[in-house]
Amino acid sequence: MTIRNFARRRAAVAVLGVVAALTLGACSSDPTTVSASGTTGGGPTKAAPVAKPASISLAPAANAKDVAPGDPVKVTVADGTLDSVTLTNPDGKQVQGQPSADKKSWSTTEDLGYSKTYTWSGQATGSDGKPVQISGAFTTVKPRRQMAGSLNVGDGQTYGIAMPIALTFPSAVKDKASVEKALSVETTPKTEGSWAWLNGDTSVHWRPKEYFAPGTEVKVNANIYGVSMGGGTFGRQDISASFKIGRSQIVKGNTTQHRMQVIRDGKQVMDFPVSYGLDSDPGRVTHSGVHVVMSKHATYSMNNPRYHYSDVNVPWAVRISNNGEFIHGLAGSIWAQGKKNISHGCLNLSPANAKIYYDSVLPGDPVEITGSTQTLTSKDGDYSDWTYDWASWSKLSAV
Known part of the structure; x- marks a missing residue:
């Protein structure tokens, strides 16, 4: 190839490069180009929100009957805000209520009456700027x-x-x-x-x-x-x-050991000799299980027709169930306390020890008894809650 021909080929290649550059420039986007809509850049434009009329929802619904006064009473609006809401009873008195911070809802703050008709009124403004009236009425139930x-x-x-x-x-x-x-x-x-x-x-x-x-x-x-x-x-x-x-206070007692300990905040503070219920009679035995202190009485009159006694007054009596079980003083059983079980289900202490325990008691203190032949059940009183394990207890819920 001659020098002249080589020069001509270089010139031709240069021309083709210029043409290619011009062609690419024509196909590319200039990021500073302003679109017809007035926005810059090549991305999609965001559509402006569509203005809509306010949509009102009433709870209870208009014309609802037999409404429970405990049901929610509320006005809500979509595509707008609430300007005013009034709920009026049959006497013309306005029911108290409170709007939400964003003015999208309004709820009553006082109870409604039974067997009454309530009337809604008010106004909302839609995102289209137009007002929408709030109206309707409902009637609450007349309970049997x-x-x-x-x-x-x-x-x-x-x-x-x-x-x-x-x-x-x-x-x-x-x-x-x-x-x-x-x-x-x-x-x-x-x-x-x-x-x-x-x-x-x-x-x-x-x-x-x-x-x-x-x-x-x-x-x-x-x-x-x-x-x-x-x-x-x-x-x-x-x-x-x-x-x-x-504070935490737990009574612990084993009927076979004839003792009663009191554990307060994790430390034993009392250890008394006691006589529990007679083991040989199922009707007199002290029940094993978690009892709960229900009440306490400086003196209490004991009656048990089944065992032929009545009006036996005992000092410093602490009720731990509704089946007749108490912790109380009884001077007549001091000889058996700490040695044998002779009571009719109660925990007998000396009057002096019973007073010490009595003075420390709160309703709701647990009394944990072990060792007996009979177990506390749900039939033994109003505070039988701890006779259930957690899984069984939870199943007694209605929801």
Whole structure:
């Protein structure tokens, strides 16, 4: 190849390179190019939100009948905000309520009455800027019967580490799930526990999985007003209580050893000779199991027609079940205390030792008995909660 021809080929290649560069430039995007919509860049543009009219939801729905006063009463709006909401009773009085911070909902903050018609009014504004009126009415149920419950715990009281919470009704609750959903227990520190229905569904108890930690703060709320209990019966009123768990104190006793120890905060503070129930008679034996202190009495009159005695007054009596078992003083059995079991199921102490124990007692203290031929069961009293293992207890919940 001559020098002239080589030069011509180099010039041709240079021309082709320029053409290729121009072609590539025409096919590529310039990131600074402004699109027809006025945006820059080659990515997809975000569509502007579509304005919509406000959509109102009422609970209860308009024209609803037989509404339980305990049901949620609420207005919510989609695609807009609430400007005003009013719920009026038949006398023209406005029901108290509270809007949410984002003005997307409004809820009542007071109870409704039974057998009354309530009327909604108000306005919402949609994202399209147009107003939508709120209107409608509903009627609450006329109950066949109203039923109240009672709590076994009281405000400001202090209880032992095994104390169950019991809400008791005068007759059986048919809709247990509805009632249980209206109940709550708040504890500090947080304590695992569960409700269980007992005594033919006339009582619902809450107990912790393990004994309460000493010093636990407890708040129980039974918001049962307006709640259906089944069969046309509804809750009469709410009830609540706040209380505290005191120190840990556990009685431990073995019927074969004829002794009773008291363990307080992990340390033994008492060890007394005792006479338990007569072992040879199933009707008199002291039951093994976890009892719970229910009450205490400076003097108590004992009666047992089955064993032909009545009006036997004993000092410093601490009830530990509803089957007749107490821890109490009895001077007449001092000779047997620490040696043999002769009582009718009670734990007999000397009056002096009984007084020492009595002065230390809180309702809810556990009394753990072992060694006897009979076991405590759910038939032995209202505070039989600890006769169930945790799996069995949990199954007694209705929810």
